[in-house]
Amino acid sequence: EAEVAPSSLSYKARYACQRASPLVCANQSLAEEIDILRRARELEGEAMSALAYERTVAVIKAYPHVISPSKLESDLAKISGVGKKVQVKIEEYLTTGQILEAREILASQRFRSLSEFNTIYGIGPVTARQLYDKGMSTLEHLDSYYDIRAHNPVLEEQTNPNIIESQVKRLSTKGIPEVTIQVGLALRHDLSQKIPREEVRDMHDFVMKELESLQHGCVSTIVGGYRRGKEESNDVDIVISHKDWRGGGEKIKGLCTRLVKHLYDKGPVTHVMHLSSFRPHNALRTGHWDSLEKALTIFRLPQAEGTSRIHRRLDLIFASPETYWTAVTGWTGSKMFERDLRLWAKYEKGYKFDSTGITRRHDSKLFYPKSEQEVFEILGLEWVDPTLRNT
Ligand code: DCP
Ligand code: MG
Numbered sequence: 001e002a003e004v005a006p007s008s009l010s011y012k013a014r015y016a017c018q019r020a021s022p023l024v025c026a027n028q029s030l031a032e033e034i035d036i037l038r039r040a041r042e043l044e045g046e047a048m049s050a051l052a053y054e055r056t057v058a059v060i061k062a063y064p065h066v067i068s069p070s071k072l073e074s075d076l077a078k079i080s081g082v083g084k085k086v087q088v089k090i091e092e093y094l095t096t097g098q099i100l101e102a103r104e105i106l107a108s109q110r111f112r113s114l115s116e117f118n119t120i121y122g123i124g125p126v127t128a129r130q131l132y133d134k135g136m137s138t139l140e141h142l143d144s145y146y147d148i149r150a151h152n153p154v155l156e157e158q159t160n161p162n163i164i165e166s167q168v169k170r171l172s173t174k175g176i177p178e179v180t181i182q183v184g185l186a187l188r189h190d191l192s193q194k195i196p197r198e199e200v201r202d203m204h205d206f207v208m209k210e211l212e213s214l215q216h217g218c219v220s221t222i223v224g225g226y227r228r229g230k231e232e233s234n235d236v237d238i239v240i241s242h243k244d245w246r247g248g249g250e251k252i253k254g255l256c257t258r259l260v261k262h263l264y265d266k267g268p269v270t271h272v273m274h275l276s277s278f279r280p281h282n283a284l285r286t287g288h289w290d291s292l293e294k295a296l297t298i299f300r301l302p303q304a305e306g307t308s309r310i311h312r313r314l315d316l317i318f319a320s321p322e323t324y325w326t327a328v329t330g331w332t333g334s335k336m337f338e339r340d341l342r343l344w345a346k347y348e349k350g351y352k353f354d355s356t357g358i359t360r361r362h363d364s365k366l367f368y369p370k371s372e373q374e375v376f377e378i379l380g381l382e383w384v385d386p387t388l389r390n391t
Contacts, residue, residue, distance in 0.1 A: 016340035019062035021391035121184030190311035194232035223331040229387040235313035241324035249320035256293035271298035322368035330355025
């Protein structure tokens with residue numbers, strides 16, 4: 001992997017996208033303890049409180065010195081955005097080695113069940129709470145509720161040839177279809193296994209080789225946690241475009257669906273959970289085809305390509321050449337980094353930023369960056385290496 005130049009970024013900066021946040025930070029165990037409090041709030045749907053804890057974790061992740069009880073006051077004074085309530089929790093951790101509330105949360109049946117439900121593809125906090133409030137507390141309870149039996153033929157691969165068509169028809173519907181949860185439950189033993197970096201690359205290389213047979217000259221970047229340097233990923237996210245700045249957009253159009261159908265017919269894509277066009281970034285883009293298409297799939301490498309025959313989650317994001325680098329930036333994460341990129345752009349620069357583009361608000365000028373460095377330049381941000389975006 002490329003070496004990361006020492007960064008001049010300040011941990012005191014207000015936005016996560018201005019700070020250097022390594023995968024493992026100087027106060028890692030403290031950050032993890034506070035993250036339990038965040039998780040509990042998130043699972044309970046307490047968005048504001050969850051965000052406050054998330055910001056605290058983010059600030060700690062960028063703080064480069066070990067915080068000690070003796071100089072807690074001076075350490076915390078240097079970090080912006082840590083409220084009094086959270087300061088008390090940090091103090092508790094530094095003096096006792098734990099946060100009592102976090103221990104209680106981990107011991108509670110409700111938290112355990114909601115966490116476990118939330119690991120299932122398709123089950124978010126809202127659904128998890130609904131299921132728990134119906135009296136379910138284990139995944140076996142969910143199996144019977146969703147009618148999952150061992151070897152349920154409907155959920156086995158290659159038995160539902162219309163799944164792509166039916167997903168396309170469902171384009172306009174909001175919310176997670178029940179079949180997503182059924183597949184998530186049926187495949188949980190595979191999908192809960194983390195993906196090592198080498199297999200991420202194997203999956204990427206396989207997909208791009210197949211894509212080349214459909215359309216010559218596509219370019220791609222593996223994004224998500226892999227790009228941030230995580231040793232193991234929960235899924236594989238790939239942003240794809242075409243090398244031709246002119247005319248490349250036309251070559252990409254519709255290619256997402258073609259590729260997914262091809263991979264489905266051939267075998268490696270076993271389920272298509274979602275297939276969609278993105279809404280354009282800006283009203284000005286109407287007349288322009290929607291600038292991103294994405295497919296959320298379940299994928300299994302053929303035996304010959306690797307030793308693993310485990311089902312993996314594979315997300316494919318297709319961008320026109322002019323939105324490729326904003327898509328790469330927008331899908332590299334972390335979620336907090338992305339959120340603060342949008343906030344920074346909006347409140348500090350008067351720009352709208354998302355995966356589908358950058359617009360200057362006052363005159364609606366659109367920007368087409370030709371590299372990720374240019375994305376940061378346009379937004380007036382110092383470069384942050386992807387491995388330092390683990391906020
Ligand atoms: N992302 C986003 N908004 C979404 C989905 C994704 O901003 N609705 C961005 C932030 C994420 C990245 O895309 O960091 C990839 O999302 P993942 O859920 O795949 O998360 P990671 O790749 O960071 O971790 P992992 O896949 O290992 O869980
Ligand atoms: Mg990912």
